Amino acid sequence: MKEVRISLVGFGVVGHGVLEVVRRKWEALRSLGLDMKVVSVSDINGTLFDETGIDPQRLHAAKTLEGIANLDIIGKEAIQEVDSDLVVEVTPTNIVHGQPGLGHIEEALSSGKHVVTSNKGPLVVAFNHLRGVAQENGVMLKYEATVGGTMPLISLIEKNLVGNEILGIRGIFNGTCNYILTRMMEEKYTYSYALTEAQDLGIAEADPAYDVDGIDTAGKVVILANSIFGMSARYEDVSVTGIRDITPEALNLAWERGYHIKLIGEVPSLTVKPMLVPRRSPLAVGGTLNVASIETDLSGTITVTGLGAGSIETASAIVSDIVSIYTSRQVDG
Amino acid sequence: MRLSMDLELQDIPGQLMQSLEPFKKYKGNIISVVHHRDRKTPRGTVPVQIVFEIDPSNIENIKRHLEENGIVVVRAGEDRFIEEISVLLIGHVLHSDLGDTINRIDSTGFAEVEDLSLRMPGIEEPSSAYLRIRATGKEEIGKSLSILRHVGAEKDLLVIEPIEAEKI
Structure with a gap:
């Protein structure tokens, strides 16, 4: 049984999800030979540390660590001080400067800890740098949850499609935009009405700009460009158009002619824009689904779809990444 | 000059070959032949679209030749936009x-x-x-x-x- 001591940095929606998935899948993880222990959880209030492993149920109802933390250290200091093998970095994302996640990931990798993250910001700002730091320190940086949530995209390309040249990736990478456009088309809602519905359901943020202006999708495009295509793309290199100007009449007109309108991100062309998607295309998925078509030289075009966000869904991608770190290392001997 | 022709063929063997014969006879250079077997017309014929290059003075000869052989010419004419x-x-x-x-x-x-x-x-x-x-x-x-x-x-x-x- 391999003991895996995990430091969880960030205690928001995804952080709660990670604790929950580790609890629910405890037996299954043990049957894979992994004894996963979350030894510390940190947020801005401090760090809860227990070297025997924190009981996730203890934190189930807690929104923050206020009054629960037993160590007065946070962030990089907590990563340094706690003896762990792997850091799960799930703090709020910032696509402009990448902080605080960027500092956390740098610190963890340079202290020889594997990192699994759902935080796009650090990877958008400094993917190639972070990958270099991971290599120098002989540890792994995994980030499946940053693109397409639970939809397996990066691992699909890196593992199952290995040997293929990836010619292009095109898809819907933002469930909020997809939900809004789907409702506008189905119910003939205006953009602003569909947005308020999405906000009421918790699908869209109070400040929706990050989603509806295509910023989130562009961040994912940058991550794919750098990780899959070996580019050195920055956020500024992506040509971005969001969905605010889409009208129900336009959606209806497109529908009559056999098309949906979807916000599509493309790599390596580095574009994010609303596009006409034929109704029968595999990319024509509705609701909050994400979808990606991968064009390859040997395998043709492969399309995957799945839930792009959500606490448990994102956490499932994180836990899969953790498992893959240890199972692939076993093969390496 | 590039032209196109929409034909309807009987769904019997040899029809497609027969429909191409006049193009050979009148020196048409065939660019493409699309045979829509999966899109039969209500009267059971098979639509075929032929795009070809030819001296336009020969187009009427081709049409006549096809029609003499019982092939329906639905449309013939200039088709630059493909x-x-x-x-x-x-x-x-x-x-x-x-x-x-x-x-x-x-x-x-x-x-x-x-x-x-x-x-x-x-x-x-x-x-x-x-x-x-x-x-x-x-x-x-x-x-x-x-x-x-x-x-x-x-x-x-x-x-x-x-x-x-x-x-x-």
């Missing part, structure tokens, strides 16, 4: 001179706006236009799109292109 694409525009489509927008495509000589639908929900609200553009080839489709992108930027119109327009 590619098409759908594009949607959102914004003040009409008040930014829709005629001019269309003319920018039509005046190229290699592409034309063939179909147009408009939705105008209210006077001050943005309208939407669906355009189908046909062009002489794939490259010309690409050029038409780039003209529309340019017009879109100039007139503050959102240009929504189809994903099949270009490979990823």
